[in-house]
Amino acid sequence: MSTEVPDWFVLKDPGNISLDIEVGNKYADERLDRLISEDLWNISRPSWMSDDEWNKIIVEEFGGHTFLKLAVSQDPRLTTWLIEVEGDLFEFRFISTSSLDEKINVLKELYSTENVKEIQEINEMYGIDIYRHFSIANIETRSVKYTKSRFGSNVRDLEKKVAIHFTKIPAIISARKVLLYKGWGIVTLADIRLAVKREFEKQLREVVEKSKELVVNDEGLKAAIKPIFDKIQKIAKSRRLSKDYLSLGIDEGVEILTKSELFPPCIQELIGILKSEGHLAHMENWQLGIFLKKAGMTVEEQQRFWYENSVDNIGISFEQFKQRVNYQLKHMYGKVGGGIDYSPPSCTKCINSYFCYWAHKRTDKIIEDMKIRFAEKDKKSLDAAIEDISKLQRDQQYKKACARYFRFLTGWSIKGNHINQMMSYTGLAYKRFYGKKDAKVEEEEAEDND
Amino acid sequence: MTENLTSDMLSEYYKKKFPLDRFISYIGLEDFETREFMFIVNKNVVRNISFRTPEKMKEYMYSNSVESAYVGAVYDKPPSKNNRVQDIGWKYREFIFDIDLSDYDAHDSEGNYVGVRTCGCEKYVYCEFCWNLALEAALFIDETMKEDFGFKEMKWFFSGRRGVHGWVMDNETRSLTNEQRISILNYLTMINDPTRSQSLEEIPNEAKPLRNRIFSLLVKPYFEYVFLQDLENPVLQCQNCKSKFRAYELIKEVTGRKAEGVRFDTLDKRIRDQNIKCKYCSGPLLNVTKIELENFGLTELKASKLIKQVKGTKVFDHNQYNLIMPYDWKVRRNIGNDIILRRYPRIDKAVSTDIKRVSRLPYSVHGSTGKIAIEIKDLKKFYPDSAPTIWDALV
Ligand SMILES: [Zn+2]
Ligand SMILES: [Zn+2]
Numbered sequence: 001m002s003t004e005v006p007d008w009f010v011l012k013d014p015g016n017i018s019l020d021i022e023v024g025n026k027y028a029d030e031r032l033d034r035l036i037s038e039d040l041w042n043i044s045r046p047s048w049m050s051d052d053e054w055n056k057i058i059v060e061e062f063g064g065h066t067f068l069k070l071a072v073s074q075d076p077r078l079t080t081w082l083i084e085v086e087g088d089l090f091e092f093r094f095i096s097t098s099s100l101d102e103k104i105n106v107l108k109e110l111y112s113t114e115n116v117k118e119i120q121e122i123n124e125m126y127g128i129d130i131y132r133h134f135s136i137a138n139i140e141t142r143s144v145k146y147t148k149s150r151f152g153s154n155v156r157d158l159e160k161k162v163a164i165h166f167t168k169i170p171a172i173i174s175a176r177k178v179l180l181y182k183g184w185g186i187v188t189l190a191d192i193r194l195a196v197k198r199e200f201e202k203q204l205r206e207v208v209e210k211s212k213e214l215v216v217n218d219e220g221l222k223a224a225i226k227p228i229f230d231k232i233q234k235i236a237k238s239r240r241l242s243k244d245y246l247s248l249g250i251d252e253g254v255e256i257l258t259k260s261e262l263f264p265p266c267i268q269e270l271i272g273i274l275k276s277e278g279h280l281a282h283m284e285n286w287q288l289g290i291f292l293k294k295a296g297m298t299v300e301e302q303q304r305f306w307y308e309n310s311v312d313n314i315g316i317s318f319e320q321f322k323q324r325v326n327y328q329l330k331h332m333y334g335k336v337g338g339g340i341d342y343s344p345p346s347c348t349k350c351i352n353s354y355f356c357y358w359a360h361k362r363t364d365k366i367i368e369d370m371k372i373r374f375a376e377k378d379k380k381s382l383d384a385a386i387e388d389i390s391k392l393q394r395d396q397q398y399k400k401a402c403a404r405y406f407r408f409l410t411g412w413s414i415k416g417n418h419i420n421q422m423m424s425y426t427g428l429a430y431k432r433f434y435g436k437k438d439a440k441v442e443e444e445e446a447e448d449n450d
Numbered sequence: 451m452t453e454n455l456t457s458d459m460l461s462e463y464y465k466k467k468f469p470l471d472r473f474i475s476y477i478g479l480e481d482f483e484t485r486e487f488m489f490i491v492n493k494n495v496v497r498n499i500s501f502r503t504p505e506k507m508k509e510y511m512y513s514n515s516v517e518s519a520y521v522g523a524v525y526d527k528p529p530s531k532n533n534r535v536q537d538i539g540w541k542y543r544e545f546i547f548d549i550d551l552s553d554y555d556a557h558d559s560e561g562n563y564v565g566v567r568t569c570g571c572e573k574y575v576y577c578e579f580c581w582n583l584a585l586e587a588a589l590f591i592d593e594t595m596k597e598d599f600g601f602k603e604m605k606w607f608f609s610g611r612r613g614v615h616g617w618v619m620d621n622e623t624r625s626l627t628n629e630q631r632i633s634i635l636n637y638l639t640m641i642n643d644p645t646r647s648q649s650l651e652e653i654p655n656e657a658k659p660l661r662n663r664i665f666s667l668l669v670k671p672y673f674e675y676v677f678l679q680d681l682e683n684p685v686l687q688c689q690n691c692k693s694k695f696r697a698y699e700l701i702k703e704v705t706g707r708k709a710e711g712v713r714f715d716t717l718d719k720r721i722r723d724q725n726i727k728c729k730y731c732s733g734p735l736l737n738v739t740k741i742e743l744e745n746f747g748l749t750e751l752k753a754s755k756l757i758k759q760v761k762g763t764k765v766f767d768h769n770q771y772n773l774i775m776p777y778d779w780k781v782r783r784n785i786g787n788d789i790i791l792r793r794y795p796r797i798d799k800a801v802s803t804d805i806k807r808v809s810r811l812p813y814s815v816h817g818s819t820g821k822i823a824i825e826i827k828d829l830k831k832f833y834p835d836s837a838p839t840i841w842d843a844l845v
Contacts, residue, residue, distance in 0.1 A: 134658050166599060167626070170633035176657040180637075183600025191656070 014062040021224040027064035040092040071228040073212040076300040115165040158190035256295040264425035265357035287354040358398035457515035464512035486522030486529040500528040517817035520808035542624035548801035550613035562692040566792040587795030606826040610816025650786030668793040673760040690733025747781040
């Protein structure tokens with residue numbers, strides 16, 4: 001049994017490695033290509049490999065990783081991007097390593113040795129048999145579930161249990177997804193897999209923060225890593241959009257956030273209220289926050305956005321403000337509280353408990369808004385739209401009112417004549433205004449015969 | 451302040467009777483200088499105050515005849531008017547639980563009582579019946595802290611009125627981060643909104659110790675106090691003014707006759723025949739216990755059988771529960787919800803997680819009741835009326 005931290009763990013101290021900047025850039029470039037191809041890879045030393053050959057691999061691994069860290073350290077958005085992709089790589093390596101010892105050693109490295117125990121050790125420490133004491137089966141039959149994961153059948157040992165001190169896994173304690181005994185959380189590797197990934201990401205972020213100073217004080221280094229920085233920036237930008245938007249047909253690399261005409265009326269209104277009044281109701285905060293997240297805002301950008309637009313910030317610094325909103329933002333981004341990737345609320349939900357422009361704004365105010373916003377438009381069709389919308393609003397047909405508005409705005413009618421989800425509004429508006437000419441469009445051109 | 455609780459008495463108590471050494475044994479001497487205290491002096495709140503030595507604190511307390519005294523967190527520098535706790539960094543604070551019977555109360559938008567105390571008590575009022583809620587909560591938390599979280603010592607203090615404070619004494623708790631404190635509270639909390647709760651059935655399988663504890667500490671009292679009492683003495687509610695009454699007491703009061711043998715099955719008939727109405731507004735009465743049982747999916751017969759079985763069980767656990775509960779998903783879910791709602795500990799989360807909160811200083815005098823916030827040696831034997839008062843101490 002080896003007690004060493006495996007070489008695939010990039011936060012490990014690799015010992016003495018020296019390489020010049022040119023080589024470092026080259027390794028970083030190669031690593032970058034591999035990271036974005038999503039062809040996650042493992043490194044482990046085959047028995048036949050010579051020390052020299054293996055060392056070369058290690059140097060590439062740690063050298064490439066180090067230069068990537070240096071490059072992203074100057075830009076919080078790029079930092080977030082690198083942390084995400086390195087986090088995925090780490091997760092893949094962690095769950096697919098064939099050695100349980102390696103997994104445990106990585107846990108000990110992340111949480112420090114005294115906070116990680118094997119069940120046998122717990123049994124000896126307290127003179128009990130945990131499994132018998134709580135009458136739980138030693139072997140669980142959950143492995144089937146994980147073979148369907150995106151890592152294919154490489155997944156190993158996830159049903160095995162370990163003990164981690166409760167102080168290290170607050171999100172899991174909060175969710176009660178744990179058997180607690182004398183301060184030790186008895187968990188399966190499957191249960192903590194996400195928490196372990198988050199811990200890795202947290203520690204990687206700290207390392208990147210430290211690299212920042214290194215680069216700031218060294219103009220030469222800054223210039224040297226410029227090519228890598230540029231390349232990451234290009235990639236990260238093209239990959240900012242959430243999968244949800246990509247599935248709606250919005251092209252990679254599009255900055256939705258700069259195109260407010262793509263925002264549905266509810267979101268435009270919420271931003272307007274926030275800017276004029278300085279705060280929103282709790283549920284509205286959530287609705288807007290999730291929308292912005294899905295449109296590609298990072299946690300850091302949202303902190304900035306809310307700081308600049310809230311009245312909550314009066315008399316406090318940005319740093320203090322960050323502390324205040326951090327928990328909710330982290331929650332929204334799935335960094336705490338179970339790691340859920342929240343979807344934006346459906347229109348039905350917005351109508352019932354969040355904010356819907358059509359359900360919650362007075363008709364006369366809406367008419368006023370439309371008259372100002374569309375002063376340039378043909379008066380006859382504006383009046384027709386206003387009349388239709390007022391009628392739909394009166395009949396509580398809010399989703400249809402939204403679709404009618406969309407038709408007036410774009411000249412396209414929407415299948416079924418109603419909007420179900422705020423993001424699909426954005427997806428359709430994008431197709432209308434920015435879609436490629438040759439793209440096949442599902443929506444029919446508007447016909448004024450209804 | 452009660453009329454006869456004078457500043458002379460307070461001064462004398464803090465000068466001669468207050469057990470300073472014992473108090474120091476709870477908080478330790480190290481870092482005493484940078485610990486915040488809070489007092490009520492002449493009905494004014496004095497915060498951001500610290501002392502060089504315990505004796506200086508005592509001197510302050512008797513020379514100002516403090517009406518209430520609280521202990522706060524330890525900070526980087528001694529808190530003072532110029533170093534307010536909002537502006538300086540904190541080092542640590544004890545991990546403290548606050549249980550207060552008024553957390554079991556709730557009112558609807560019209561001001562009607564919709565809390566879980568069925569004895570008629572609310573706010574400051576308590577009786578031996580509802581005190582059980584506080585007792586059970588304390589026992590539950592005590593066991594959870596020790597068994598699940600591995601802490602070795604907890605001390606319980608009387609809050610001076612209608613609650614208790616639990617201090618986890620292990621030094622490790624001092625360095626708990628906010629995130630860790632919140633995680634412990636989240637693990638323990640089942641009731642976020644006082645009118646709704648999570649169901650027993652929704653506790654994840656993994657959290658076996660917590661679930662077992664609900665069975666061993668809460669389910670039996672639920673059936674024996676709440677369920678049985680409701681069945682033997684149903685709750686009647688006025689349809690007009692929404693006041694709630696216990697059938698036995700109400701019948702006795704309005705008919706002037708002893709209401710012997712209030713039988714659940716004949717109660718409706720009796721109300722009709724004897725024309726019993728709301729004692730406040732003469733509105734019509736409704737047997738809400740009956741409706742509740744129906745909502746549970748239980749008949750009176752089934753419910754009585756259930757109670758009999760619970761009473762006949764010495765040690766209650768998950769297996770016992772599974773054996774006696776009907777295999778009807780709806781009934782199980784409803785009763786599971788009700789057990790949590792009416793028996794599960796209600797903890798003031800902010801007290802435990804907000805570092806800057808202060809907590810009543812052990813052995814100080816409660817300014818309104820005159821009772822002393824003593825350490826409770828045996829939770830099961832403690833009842834607020836038996837707590838010593840300043841008058842007892844000064845005799
Ligand atoms: Zn009572
Ligand atoms: Zn009445």
